[in-house]
Amino acid sequence: MATETPTVLGRPELIRVADAVAQEKGISTEEVLQAMEQAIQTAARRKYGQEHEIVAEIDRRTGEVHLYRELEVVDEVEDPDRQIALEEARRRNPAAQVGDRLLDPLPPIDLGRIAAQSAKQVIVQRVRDAERERQYNEFKNRIGEIVVGEVKRVDRHGVLVDLGRAEAILRREDMIPRENFRPKDRVRAYIYDVRHEPRGPQIFLSRTHPGFLAKLFEQEVPEIYEGIIEIKAVARDPGSRAKIAVHSKDSSIDPIGACVGMRGSRVQAVVQELGGEKIDIIPWSPDPATFVVNALAPAEVSKVVLDPEARRVEVIVPDAMQHIAIGRRGQNVRLAAQLTGWDIDIVSESEESERRNREFRELTQMFMDTLNVDETIAQLLATEGYGSVEEVAFGDVEELASIPGFDEEIAQALQERAQEWLETRERMLREEAERLGIGDDLLGFEGLDLASVVELGRKGVKTLEDLAGLAADELVEMLPDAGLDTTTAGDIILAARVALGWIQEEGEDGGSGEREANDGRREASPKA
Numbered sequence: 001m002a003t004e005t006p007t008v009l010g011r012p013e014l015i016r017v018a019d020a021v022a023q024e025k026g027i028s029t030e031e032v033l034q035a036m037e038q039a040i041q042t043a044a045r046r047k048y049g050q051e052h053e054i055v056a057e058i059d060r061r062t063g064e065v066h067l068y069r070e071l072e073v074v075d076e077v078e079d080p081d082r083q084i085a086l087e088e089a090r091r092r093n094p095a096a097q098v099g100d101r102l103l104d105p106l107p108p109i110d111l112g113r114i115a116a117q118s119a120k121q122v123i124v125q126r127v128r129d130a131e132r133e134r135q136y137n138e139f140k141n142r143i144g145e146i147v148v149g150e151v152k153r154v155d156r157h158g159v160l161v162d163l164g165r166a167e168a169i170l171r172r173e174d175m176i177p178r179e180n181f182r183p184k185d186r187v188r189a190y191i192y193d194v195r196h197e198p199r200g201p202q203i204f205l206s207r208t209h210p211g212f213l214a215k216l217f218e219q220e221v222p223e224i225y226e227g228i229i230e231i232k233a234v235a236r237d238p239g240s241r242a243k244i245a246v247h248s249k250d251s252s253i254d255p256i257g258a259c260v261g262m263r264g265s266r267v268q269a270v271v272q273e274l275g276g277e278k279i280d281i282i283p284w285s286p287d288p289a290t291f292v293v294n295a296l297a298p299a300e301v302s303k304v305v306l307d308p309e310a311r312r313v314e315v316i317v318p319d320a321m322q323h324i325a326i327g328r329r330g331q332n333v334r335l336a337a338q339l340t341g342w343d344i345d346i347v348s349e350s351e352e353s354e355r356r357n358r359e360f361r362e363l364t365q366m367f368m369d370t371l372n373v374d375e376t377i378a379q380l381l382a383t384e385g386y387g388s389v390e391e392v393a394f395g396d397v398e399e400l401a402s403i404p405g406f407d408e409e410i411a412q413a414l415q416e417r418a419q420e421w422l423e424t425r426e427r428m429l430r431e432e433a434e435r436l437g438i439g440d441d442l443l444g445f446e447g448l449d450l451a452s453v454v455e456l457g458r459k460g461v462k463t464l465e466d467l468a469g470l471a472a473d474e475l476v477e478m479l480p481d482a483g484l485d486t487t488t489a490g491d492i493i494l495a496a497r498v499a500l501g502w503i504q505e506e507g508e509d510g511g512s513g514e515r516e517a518n519d520g521r522r523e524a525s526p527k528a
Helices: 013-025 029-048 086-092 113-140 210-220 255-260 262-273 288-295 319-326 328-340 349-371 375-383 389-394 397-401 408-436 450-458 464-468 472-478 486-500
Strands: 054-058 065-074 083-085 101-105 146-155 158-162 167-171 186-197 200-206 229-237 241-248 278-283 303-307 312-317 343-348
Touching: 013 029, 029 054, 029 065, 065 086, 083 086, 113 186, 113 200, 146 167, 146 210, 158 186, 167 186, 186 210, 210 229, 210 241, 210 262, 229 255, 229 328, 241 255, 241 288, 241 328, 255 262, 255 278, 262 278, 278 288, 288 303, 288 312, 288 328, 312 319, 312 349, 319 328, 319 343, 328 343, 343 349, 349 375, 349 389, 349 408, 375 408, 389 408, 397 408, 408 450, 464 486, 472 486
Parallel strands: 065 083, 167 200, 241 278, 312 343
Antiparallel strands: 054 065, 065 101, 146 158, 146 186, 158 167, 186 200, 229 241, 303 312
């Protein structure tokens, strides 16, 4: 795009000023010069009129300012302030085409007091915006790092920390309990968030974040920094106690010893920074049971029973160890649960023994009542792991006959009695269902067995629509002996709603389906 030689505003000092401002604010000289160009454009519009499209250019080498009016090349001029005819444009530039933009040189302007003030405000604002953007871009990439700053101000909301090139906020809830700072104090903290806000980028610091503990160990333990030892998980009760799970990629290096250091020097340096927070260093294990046992240290564990689907684990401990496993105010088991990601139930050996004895007695009595056998045979069935009449009725007869004291004849007789009892119960339940007026849709629903359907009928739930209208906790309360939790109950109610056509099953019509009964639960509904 060819132009005539424009009138020049001599400003050789502009480059020096831009360099000084850029150095002071920590931004590029180019950003300052762009702010100056915008300010000059603003001032020029005040002189020549807002209807003009003014362009200001500062020569990056000499600092000279050039002013232009930008005009669009058109066949027929409708707006003479912003357009120029093709014929006129070609007199200035023979290569001009319709749609091109021509820069028409403007005479110099003398910045008056008001225009100069406006230009200054534009420059200040643009420089401030550039400085804020620089701060945001710099610190958003430093989330997860530890920084050291000087306390600038302390109030009831927290601490304002001067990081040199920016200011950060350390809120009260992100400070270790009983921790106090005064202006001029040096503080070390963890950057956990950087946000764009109307007043500028906000940098949030924390001394309670689990990542702070992990980064402190990374600074103190060279093997962690080098990646030989990996921090797998961290759990903290800030200011009181913490647990950290570590794993060594090199079998010749002890991860616990490396983190503790010579005479505890490494871990003590971290403890001192955290105001005396006690730290348990735990060996990580890919086996959940082993990891849970390690996480409950210093408590000893007798047995672990895992429920992988619910991510729940029952831990049996000696009676003398129960209070240690739980910890003061539940702290030890709570931190172990955070560290492992499993819900942990602590049960003493005496409690477990009492529970097993009670279950054994109840099971023995159930077999005596249903199979019409004596206590010895009922106890043998319970001891061998039979937990229901259905298991006896439909189990392998040879396996039943292999129980010490049993033979094939006894096994066959027990199966016949069990099947007869089940048939009798089925007939009685169906008769009661008929008396109660339970609908065929509920009787044919696969999500519940007949006993549960009859129990619901006794409590007024007699159709599939009645079931679909329940809440999960209501269903759990109505079927106390079915072993339901709210998740399973929600699945059953959801299946009933799908069967009625109230909602679509997940995957139909590309939809995800409604989750009124229990958000995010599975489609299938196990029998109660």
